[in-house]
Amino acid sequence: xxxxxxxxxxxxxxxxxxxxxxxxxxxxxxxxxxxxxxxxxxxxxxxxxxxxxxxxxxxxxxxxxxxxxxxxxxxxxxxxxxxxxxxxxxxxxxxxxxxxxxxxxxxxxxxxxxxxxxxxxxxxxxxxxxxxxxxxxxxxxxxxxxxxxxxxxxxxxxxxxxxxxxxxxxxxx
Amino acid sequence: xxxxxxxxxxxxxxxxxxxxxxxxxxxxxxxxxxxxxxxxxxxxxxxxxxxxxxxxxxxxxxxxxxxxxxxxxxxxxxxxxxxxxxxxxxxxxxxxxxxxxxxxxxxxxxxxxxxxxxxxxxxxxxxxxxxxxxxxxxxxxxxxxxxxxxxxxxxxxxxxxxxxxxxxxxxxxxxxxxxxxxxxxxxxxxxxxxxxxxxxxxxxxxxxxxxxxxxxxxxxxxxxxxxxxxxxxxxxxxxxxxxxxxxxxxxxxxxxxxxxxxxxxxxxxxxxxxxxxxxxxxxxxxxxxxxxxxxxxxxxxxxxxxxxxxxxxxxxxxxxxxxxxxxxxxxxxx
Numbered sequence: 001x002x003x004x005x006x007x008x009x010x011x012x013x014x015x016x017x018x019x020x021x022x023x024x025x026x027x028x029x030x031x032x033x034x035x036x037x038x039x040x041x042x043x044x045x046x047x048x049x050x051x052x053x054x055x056x057x058x059x060x061x062x063x064x065x066x067x068x069x070x071x072x073x074x075x076x077x078x079x080x081x082x083x084x085x086x087x088x089x090x091x092x093x094x095x096x097x098x099x100x101x102x103x104x105x106x107x108x109x110x111x112x113x114x115x116x117x118x119x120x121x122x123x124x125x126x127x128x129x130x131x132x133x134x135x136x137x138x139x140x141x142x143x144x145x146x147x148x149x150x151x152x153x154x155x156x157x158x159x160x161x162x163x164x165x166x167x168x169x170x171x172x173x
Numbered sequence: 174x175x176x177x178x179x180x181x182x183x184x185x186x187x188x189x190x191x192x193x194x195x196x197x198x199x200x201x202x203x204x205x206x207x208x209x210x211x212x213x214x215x216x217x218x219x220x221x222x223x224x225x226x227x228x229x230x231x232x233x234x235x236x237x238x239x240x241x242x243x244x245x246x247x248x249x250x251x252x253x254x255x256x257x258x259x260x261x262x263x264x265x266x267x268x269x270x271x272x273x274x275x276x277x278x279x280x281x282x283x284x285x286x287x288x289x290x291x292x293x294x295x296x297x298x299x300x301x302x303x304x305x306x307x308x309x310x311x312x313x314x315x316x317x318x319x320x321x322x323x324x325x326x327x328x329x330x331x332x333x334x335x336x337x338x339x340x341x342x343x344x345x346x347x348x349x350x351x352x353x354x355x356x357x358x359x360x361x362x363x364x365x366x367x368x369x370x371x372x373x374x375x376x377x378x379x380x381x382x383x384x385x386x387x388x389x390x391x392x393x394x395x396x397x398x399x400x401x402x403x404x405x406x407x408x409x410x411x412x413x414x415x416x417x418x419x420x421x422x423x424x425x426x427x428x429x430x431x432x433x434x435x436x437x438x439x440x441x442x443x444x445x446x447x448x449x450x451x452x453x454x455x456x457x458x459x460x461x462x463x464x465x466x467x468x469x470x471x472x473x474x475x476x477x478x479x480x481x482x483x484x485x486x487x488x489x490x491x492x493x494x495x496x497x498x499x500x501x502x503x504x505x506x507x
Contacts, residue, residue, distance in 0.1 A: 012472065019211045019471040029215040 039123045044106045046124040047099055049143045050117065052167075055150025057087050057143065058118030060165045061094035065110035065119055073103035074110060083161075085154035090165025097139040101127060115166055177280070185286050189266045197420040198228035204466045211470035238409035243315060246406065250313035255407065255414035258306025261299045262421040268292040269428045270354045272438045272450020284438070284450055285354060292353035293341050296429055297334075300384060303418065304330045307403050310415070314406040322402025325477065329390065332484035333383035339492035340377035343370040343499050344433045357437035365436040372495045374434045376488060378464075381426040383484070385419065388469035390480060423465060424458060431457035 030037050039045065050058045061078030079095035087093035108121050129135055146152050202217065202224065209216030218224040242251055272284035289295060304326060311323020344366045345351055348359035360366055367374045383390040404415045431437055435457050438450035475483070 015471045016467065019467060022213055023207075023210045025213045027210070027215045028213050031215075 039125065043123050043125070044108045044121040046101065046122055046127055046137070047104075047110065047119050047142055048122045048124075049097065049139065050120055051144050051147060051150065052089075053147055053149045055146045055153060055155065056089055056162070057093060057153055058116045059094045059097065059114075060088050060090050060116055060118070061092045061097075062115065062165075064113040064115065068109040068113035070107060070109060071103045071105050073100045073105075074098070075100075081162075083159045084156050086157050086162060087153045087155075088165075089162040089167055092165070094139060097142065099137045099142065100135060101137055102132065102135045181282060182286065186267075189286060190263055193263050193266060193421045193424070194417070196424045197417045198232065200420045200424060200462060201231070201416075202228050203462065204469075207463060207466045208470050211467070232413070235413040236410060238412075240409035240411060241406070243406050245315045247313040247315065250309050251406075252411070254306050254310035254313060255411045255418070256306075257309060258303050259414045259418040259421070261302040261306075262418045262425060265296060265299045265422075265425045266428070268295055268353050269425070269432055269454075270357055270437055271454055272443070273447050275447045284447065288352055288354045291351045293345055293351045293356070293433075296353075297338055297341060300337075300422075300426075301330070301334060303422065306418070310407070311403040314403075316406050319403045319405045322405070326386065326403065329383055329386075329480060329484070332481060333380045333390075333488065336376055336484065336488040336492040337380035337384055339489075339496050340373050340380055341433070342496045343373035346496075346499050346503055353432055353437075357432055357439060360436045361439045365434065367434040370434065370495070370499065372491060373499070374430075376492045376495060377430060377434065379488060381430060382465070382468070383480075385422045385426055387423065387465055389472040389475050391469075391474060423462065427458040427461035427465070428454065430461055435461075 052058060061076055063074075063076040063078065066072075066074040066076050075096065075098045076094050077096035078092040081087055081091060081093050106121065110119050111117075111121050205227070206216040206224070216224065217227040220226040220230045242248055267286040268289060270285040270288070274281050274283040276282070307326045308323045311319040311321075311326070314320070344356050347363075347366060347369060348356045350356060350359070356366075363369070382388075404412055407415060431454060436453075437457075438454045440449060440453035443449045443453060
């Protein structure tokens with residue numbers, strides 16, 4: 001005779017044993033503000049503008065990122081470099097560089113479009129702000145700090161040293 | 174009647190109500206922590222040390238919540254329903270014995286509020302009143318989900334009240350008394366009634382699970398289907414009262430189950446040190462509450478027709494058989 005399902009009491013006790021056992025497992029909770037889970041390597045967080053080792057900015061103000069941006073979150077205004085006041089290799093640099101993080105969808109197309117790999121989506125994910133104005137990330141906020149081997153921009157350099165906007169990369173992708 | 178006796182009763186009543194309300198607050202905390210552990214989480218641990226102030230924070234939040242009354246609700250009944258639900262949960266404590274008696278400055282004070290000779294009947298009667306609160310809440314909200322919730326509740330409680338009442342009969346017959354105090358004393362003489370009445374305890378336990386609308390019998394409030402059931406339209410302190418009633422009843426039925434089947438306040442050395450009585454009872458309540466939470470963390474909700482089938486086709490016959498067997502055994506094995 002088939003046992004009626006209402007009488008399958010042993011199944012109930014099996015379930016109870018499983019939940020009781022799980023009480024002694026280590027909690028999976030991560031106590032967030034104190035304890036942070038490292039993001040995955042390909043995690044796409046907030047952008048950062050990179051520098052070369054000598055301190056020059058990688059961004060050449062070409063605005064390809066702004067063109068590639070599907071949500072129109074990036075605004076770039078280029079200006080001319082001179083050898084007395086050099087910000088980046090080549091002719092131009094980004095005088096204004098703004099990302100509106102309220103519009104950004106973190107797709108990473110800007111990083112794909114960048115010819116100098118100047119803009120990179122970093123692992124920064126704590127992006128809460130109290131004022132809408134704080135969502136506009138200007139160049140000062142986005143730019144990486146000057147590395148130890150380099151100098152602050154603008155730099156005065158010897159003429160003819162940084163003629164190429166896109167430096168010769170050892171291993172172009 | 175002398176004034177000191179009245180004062181004693183007032184003090185004991187206030188202590189019991191305070192116990193009920195604090196117990197409610199910390200049962201929610203206990204439940205959240207225990208459920209979290211079952212799901213390998215940590216649970217609330219931010220407010221205060223180890224999250225111990227979480228109930229306080231919840232209470233403050235609920236007090237400052239906006240209280241809404243639906244425009245087409247029956248306002249008098251809508252306000253009355255939470256009160257009707259919470260009062261039985263509090264007054265049920267009157268007959269639960271906490272111990273024998275203690276002596277404070279030469280005055281012997283029994284550790285129970287009232288030793289009425291129909292204690293078990295009183296519990297049954299008072300516990301049944303709470304369903305009116307639920308029904309009135311569902312009806313007066315003038316909304317479909319609360320109405321469905323309260324209809325389910327009515328059907329469920331009618332089905333399970335019978336088995337509950339029959340499960341009471343076992344201990345009553347064994348101790349030949351309806352007084353809770355003599356039921357406990359009888360258990361001290363013989364054995365805990367869970368040993369003599371294992372089937373009775375199982376029936377009683379399942380019936381009180383249904384009676385207090387706990388999982389897996391939490392039909393009336395079924396969050397997923399009924400958006401909270403009878404208290405869908407309630408907010409603020411009125412909602413908190415329903416919540417309070419549920420949890421105080423949970424503690425109360427744990428105390429009653431402990432009293433009827435697990436020896437109540439009895440335990441080692443309780444005769445010589447009467448202060449141990451409340452501690453033993455609290456310990457038993459604590460364990461039973463854990464079982465409630467544990468079951469909630471394990472079993473899914475019953476389907477409605479199966480709930481009914483289980484109540485009428487299995488629980489009721491089993492309870493009747495239990496009563497019959499107990500009666501036969503008492504008759505022929507004195």
